[in-house]
Amino acid sequence: MTKNTKTAIQTIVFLVLGGLLFYWAVGSQDPSKVWENIKDADKKWIIVSMICGILSHLARALRWNLLLEPMGYKATSAGSFHAVILGYLVNMGLPRVGEITRPAVLSKLEGIPLNKLVGTVVVERVVDLLITALIAVAIFFIQFQIIADFFIKIFGDVNSQGVLLYGGIALILILVIYIIYKKRHWFYTLPIIGKFQSFIEGLLDGMKTVFNLEQKGLFIFYSLFIWVMYFCMPYFILFALDSTAHLGASAGLTVLLFGTAAMIVPIPGGVGAFEFMVPAALDLYGITEVVAKSYAVITHAIQFMVIIGVGAFSVLYFVIKTQRLKKKNVE
Numbered sequence: 001m002t003k004n005t006k007t008a009i010q011t012i013v014f015l016v017l018g019g020l021l022f023y024w025a026v027g028s029q030d031p032s033k034v035w036e037n038i039k040d041a042d043k044k045w046i047i048v049s050m051i052c053g054i055l056s057h058l059a060r061a062l063r064w065n066l067l068l069e070p071m072g073y074k075a076t077s078a079g080s081f082h083a084v085i086l087g088y089l090v091n092m093g094l095p096r097v098g099e100i101t102r103p104a105v106l107s108k109l110e111g112i113p114l115n116k117l118v119g120t121v122v123v124e125r126v127v128d129l130l131i132t133a134l135i136a137v138a139i140f141f142i143q144f145q146i147i148a149d150f151f152i153k154i155f156g157d158v159n160s161q162g163v164l165l166y167g168g169i170a171l172i173l174i175l176v177i178y179i180i181y182k183k184r185h186w187f188y189t190l191p192i193i194g195k196f197q198s199f200i201e202g203l204l205d206g207m208k209t210v211f212n213l214e215q216k217g218l219f220i221f222y223s224l225f226i227w228v229m230y231f232c233m234p235y236f237i238l239f240a241l242d243s244t245a246h247l248g249a250s251a252g253l254t255v256l257l258f259g260t261a262a263m264i265v266p267i268p269g270g271v272g273a274f275e276f277m278v279p280a281a282l283d284l285y286g287i288t289e290v291v292a293k294s295y296a297v298i299t300h301a302i303q304f305m306v307i308i309g310v311g312a313f314s315v316l317y318f319v320i321k322t323q324r325l326k327k328k329n330v331e
Contacts, residue, residue, distance in 0.1 A: 037294035056229035
C-alpha cells in the first residue's frame with residue numbers, strides 16, 4: 001500500500017468519523033430551530049469575530065518571522081502570512097498535513113531550508129501548548145466548581161490506579177525523548193538514523209531559535225495577541241445570540257479551551273468534534289441544547305469562511321509568486 005493510498009484512507013475514515021460526530025451533535029436537533037437561531041444572529045458581531053480571526057493569522061506570521069532571524073533568514077510578511085493560511089487550508093482536508101505544508105510553502109517562496117522551518121513550527125506549537133495549559137489552569141481556578149462537576153461527570157468511573165498508569169506512561173515518554181536528545185550523536189551512527197542527521201540537526205536549530213531571539217518582548221507580545229484574538233473570535237459570537245449575550249469572559253475562556261481541544265482531534269477541520277465539545281462547554285452555563293448547537297455551528301462556520309476566503313487569495317499569491325521565481329531562475 002502506497003503512502004498516498006494510506007493518507008487517502010485515513011482522510012476518508014476521519015471524514016466519516018467527523019460526519020458521524022456532526023450528525024450526533026447537531027442532527028439530533030430540529031434543523032429549523034437551529035437555522036432560526038443562526039439567521040437571527042447579530043451580523044456585526046460575526047464580522048468583528050472574522051476580523052479577529054484574520055488578525056490572529058497575521059500575528060502568527062509576524063511571530064514566525066521573528067523565529068527565522070536568529071538563523072540568518074528573513075521572510076516577507078506577505079509570504080509568511082499566506083504560508084500560514086495555506087497550512088490551515090490544507091489542515092481542513094488533511095489533518096496535521098498543514099503543519100508540513102506551511103513550512104514547505106514558505107521554503108518555496110523564500111528559499112529557506114525546509115528542515116529549519118519545520119523546527120520553528122515545532123517551537124510555535126510548544127509555545128501554543130504552554131499558553132493553552134495556562135488558560136486551562138486559569139479556567140480551573142476561575143470556574144473551579146463548574147469544571148470540577150464536569151470532570152466528575154465525565155471521569156467519575158476512573159480509579160486512582162488508572163490515573164497512576166497514565167501518569168507513568170507520560171513520564172516514561174518524556175524520559176525517552178530526553179535520552180534520545182542527549183544521546184542523539186550515538187543514534188546518528190545507526191544507518192537509518194544517520195541518513196536523516198542533517199534534517200534532524202536543522203530541526204533542532206530551528207527549535208533553538210527561541211533562546212536566541214533578539215526581540216523576545218515582541219515574540220511574547222505576538223504570542224499573547226494570537227491567543228487574545230483566538231479568545232475574541234468565539235467570545236464576540238456570544239453577543240451575536242440573545243440567549244448567550246449575558247455570558248461573561250470566563251465562559252468565553254471555557255469555550256476557547258473546549259474548542260481548542262476539539263481542533264486537536266485529527267478530524268478534517270475539527271468537524272463534528274467542535275460541534276460536540278463547544279455545546280458541552282455551554283451546557284456548563286445552563287445554555288439550552290438548541291442554542292448551544294447553533295452557537296457552535298456559527299462559530300465553526302466563521303473559522304471556515306475566514307480560511308477559505310483568505311485562502312483563495314493565498315493560493316493565487318503562491319501560484320503567481322512561484323511562477324515569477326521560476327522565470328527569474330531561468331533568466
